[in-house]
């Protein structure tokens with residue numbers, strides 16, 4: 591009943607169109623462009639709404655920027671993912687009809703908020719629905735890094751596994767440790783809740799200001815992270831203020847046994863400084879789900895370090911969560927276009 595493919599083969603044009611009289615009515619509907627193939631739950635919501643006509647870049651890979659700039663022209667709404675830069679150039683290309691940008695992500699560092707605000711374009715994003723999934727992956731990455739799981743499986747597979755040795759592949763345990771959270775929000779709390787049963791002794795955190803309500807949930811103290819943390823998990827958003835804050839200054843104050851974990855954004859870390867800290871033993875290990883750039887080129891020096899575990903930005907990658915994110919992004923978009931409060935709107 592819908593979906594005609596263009597010559598490019600990657601664009602789906604989607605609008606109900608069985609009855610010819612509908613055609614004209616459909617062309618009156620708000621136009622939406624979806625910048626990437628998104629999970630089915632979100633697509634179903636858009637389709638079934640009957641509220642919009644939409645076209646989608648039907649691929650797992652990003653569309654060429656020039657193509658994107660052409661496609662957004664005249665749109666009322668855009669549903670995007672975190673790799674699309676929504677900046678002045680794109681907003682100019684879209685033109686004055688654009689009312690809503692809905693991103694299928696909790697992070698919004700790819701959006702030029704000033705430019706959106708200036709044009710009174712409303713913004714939806716997808717917090718909460720990914721909290722459990724991201725916290726779960728953060729714990730997995732922390733354990734993989736601290737207990738050296740990637741190194742260990744490599745040794746087992748490649749003949750490095752000799753006799754049982756007393757200090758071979760020893761790592762650092764969570765029991766009796768102090769866990770520091772840099773940027774205490776929903777995700778930081780969810781990570782701490784999951785780590786508590788591992789007998790963590792103390793949770794500490796820093797943020798722009800103390801956040802007693804959240805901190806009370808996990809009995810965390812507002813304290814200096816670098817000096818005290820045995821494990822330091824970065825959970826803050828990437829903003830001009832947090833850009834590069836995990837740098838030599840921080841690493842040089844950390845304990846030699848400390849494990850650094852980042853599942854927020856690569857931009858908060860100065861990667862040259864991290865390399866230095868890891869390769870000279872300033873800290874014991876790092877687990878990164880996010881890097882700059884993404885993908886991190888395969889020749890990057892961080893890959894050469896045994897004490898650095900790098901994942902390809904998969905913290906929210908479960909079927910349930912990605913579908914929930916696409917559904918929330920679709921609902922934000924539709925509510926915004928109706929002029930109603932969005933389920934999750936970013937205050938600009």
Ligand SMILES: O=C(O)C(=O)CO
Nearest residue numbers: 694695696697905906
């Ligand atoms: O939603 C986000 O911002 C992500 O990074 C997805 O994991």
